[in-house]
Amino acid sequence: MSVLDRIKAQGARTGIADVKVPEWGESPDKPLVIYYRKPTLNDAAEALKAAPGNPIRQNVDVFCMIAQNADGSPMFKRIDGVDLMQAADPDVFGRLMREMGIIRTETPDDIEKN
Numbered sequence: 472m473s474v475l476d477r478i479k480a481q482g483a484r485t486g487i488a489d490v491k492v493p494e495w496g497e498s499p500d501k502p503l504v505i506y507y508r509k510p511t512l513n514d515a516a517e518a519l520k521a522a523p524g525n526p527i528r529q530n531v532d533v534f535c536m537i538a539q540n541a542d543g544s545p546m547f548k549r550i551d552g553v554d555l556m557q558a559a560d561p562d563v564f565g566r567l568m569r570e571m572g573i574i575r576t577e578t579p580d581d582i583e584k585n
Contacts, residue, residue: 490570518536535549
């Protein structure tokens with residue numbers, strides 16, 4: 472197996488994960504479940520092309536690209552990013568993007584520990 476084949480095989484093993492969002496659920500005991508695949512470099516490149524110079528919009532675009540319903544269908548269209556940027560709680564959205572691997576920043580709690 473070539474190096475490229477091993478790299479591609481490792482990437483294919485990441486599969487689908489999920490994150491629960493109680494703040495966006497139907498009730499406190501029924502959180503919204505967002506299924507997602509790990510973001511790729513291609514996702515980042517597409518977002519960069521669509522929103523050059525706007526890293527927040529780029530991250531929201533990647534979120535919209537990888538978020539899925541339980542059946543694997545897209546949960547959002549990329550145009551939904553405009554509404555998400557205007558209406559979503561930044562603390563909740565930031566937490567989701569960290570959990571989904573879209574951004575890698577420290578949380579306020581992590582910063583406080585240092």
